[in-house]
Structures are given as structure tokens and as C-alpha cells.
Amino acid sequence: MSASAVTGADVVRWIELYASTIAENKGYLTELDSAIGDADHGSNMNRGMNAVVEKIGDDPGDDIGGLLKTVGMTLVSKVGGAGGPLYGTLFMQMGAATAGKSELSVEDWSAALQAALKGVKARGKAEPGDKTMIDALTPAAEALSKAAAQSTSFTDALKAAESAAEEGMKATIPLVARKGRASYLGERSAGHQDPGATSTYLLMKTASEVLGSSSD
Numbered sequence: 001m002s003a004s005a006v007t008g009a010d011v012v013r014w015i016e017l018y019a020s021t022i023a024e025n026k027g028y029l030t031e032l033d034s035a036i037g038d039a040d041h042g043s044n045m046n047r048g049m050n051a052v053v054e055k056i057g058d059d060p061g062d063d064i065g066g067l068l069k070t071v072g073m074t075l076v077s078k079v080g081g082a083g084g085p086l087y088g089t090l091f092m093q094m095g096a097a098t099a100g101k102s103e104l105s106v107e108d109w110s111a112a113l114q115a116a117l118k119g120v121k122a123r124g125k126a127e128p129g130d131k132t133m134i135d136a137l138t139p140a141a142e143a144l145s146k147a148a149a150q151s152t153s154f155t156d157a158l159k160a161a162e163s164a165a166e167e168g169m170k171a172t173i174p175l176v177a178r179k180g181r182a183s184y185l186g187e188r189s190a191g192h193q194d195p196g197a198t199s200t201y202l203l204m205k206t207a208s209e210v211l212g213s214s215s216d
Contacts, residue, residue, distance in 0.1 A: 010210065014210040015049075015053065018049060018203055019052060021205075040081055051078040052078075063101070064102065065101060066095065068092070072095060074088075086120055089116075094116045117137050121134060131197075136166075136196075139167060143157075143161045147161075162207070164204075165205070169194070170193070173192065174190055174191065177194075180196075
């Protein structure tokens with residue numbers, strides 16, 4: 001592995017950490033979802049990520065794109081509600097963008113996240129400000145793209161994406177939901193943090209923790 005790239009094994013460690021982080025935050029995500037949704041985001045994501053960890057096993061192979069595609073397909077088949085199709089799309093689009101690669105540079109990772117954002121927006125028909133996971137994913141992808149263009153280190157680029165996702169997540173609190181189950185509440189959805197944006201922030205946070213330390 002070069003000093004500025006991550007391998008399939010690193011990506012597996014990221015997925016495993018995300019799964020354990022979702023498990024730790026299952027109750028919190030469900031609490032957030034109970035206020036404006038179906039109160040199942042935490043349990044759904046936990047079930048899906050447990051299935052993912054079991055599916056990918058200990059030997060992910062050399063194709064990072066194939067690994068990420070497997071993650072996405074597993075989530076689609078195992079996760080109910082909106083989370084399965086949206087997170088499944090996220091990972092499958094990342095997989096398509098990294099097909100055949102055994103190492104990823106910061107530029108590769110940025111391109112993958114841009115592809116994921118495009119796919120999730122198309123699947124969910126959501127835009128920034130709609131109070132969805134897009135509100136965390138968009139600033140994360142933009143921050144990563146900017147960092148990659150400036151030849152920032154992988155570690156610093158991932159930290160920038162994490163910080164941007166956190167800001168985007170917190171910015172959903174005052175928003176009135178325009179998409180999903182939360183939109184049925186109208187003005188009553190304001191004042192609550194979006195659970196999808198929260199699980200997206202956790203995705204960026206765990207990527208920063210694992211991949212940043214692996215790449216430098």
C-alpha cells in the first residue's frame with residue numbers, strides 16, 4: 001500500500017467499524033426517528049449492517065468496487081424502509097466508481113462519494129434542505145472534492161468530510177421536512193435532527209477514523 005491510498009482490507013475495517021457504531025447508536029437513531037419517522041431507522045440499519053459484516057467475511061478479495069457493491073446489494077435486501085434502497089444505492093454507486101481497483105487514492109474516494117451522492121439524490125428525489133441524509137452527504141462530498149483538488153492528505157480530506165457532514169447533520173434540526181415520512185408532519189418536523197443525516201455523519205466519521213489512519 002502506498003502512503004496515500006487505502007486497500008480492500010482497510011475498507012472492510014471501515015465497514016466493520018460502521019456496523020459496530022450503528023449498533024452502539026441504534027437506540028439513539030431510533031429515538032430520532034420516533035420523533036419524525038417510523039421509529040425503525042436504528043433497528044433497520046443495525047440489521048442491515050450485521051448482515052453486511054456476515055456477508056463480506058474475512059476475505060474481501062482485491063476488488064474494492066466489488067466489495068462495496070456487495071455491501072450495497074446486501075443492504076437493499078435486508079433493510080426495510082427508506083434506508084435500504086438509499087444506503088444500498090450509496091454503496092453500489094461507490095462500488096461502480098471503484099470497480100476493479102485494489103487501492104484507492106483520495107481522488108478515487110472523492111469520485112466514489114460524488115457518485116454515491118448523485119445516486120442517492122436520484123433514488124430519493126431529495127435536495128439539500130429537504131431534511132434527509134442528503135443534507136449531510138452533500139457537504140461531505142463537496143468538502144472531500146475540494147480537499148482532493150487541493151492535493152490535501154487523505155487524512156485531512158476525510159476529516160474535512162467528517163466535519164462538513166456533522167455541520168450538515170446539525171443543520172437539519174430547524175428544517176421542515178420536505179421528503180419522506182417526516183414531511184407528513186409539516187412544521188412539526190422542525191426542531192428534530194434527521195436520523196438519516198445522523199447515520200450518514202456516522203458513516204463519514206468512521207471513514208475518517210479508519211481510512212485516515214490507514215492512508216498516512
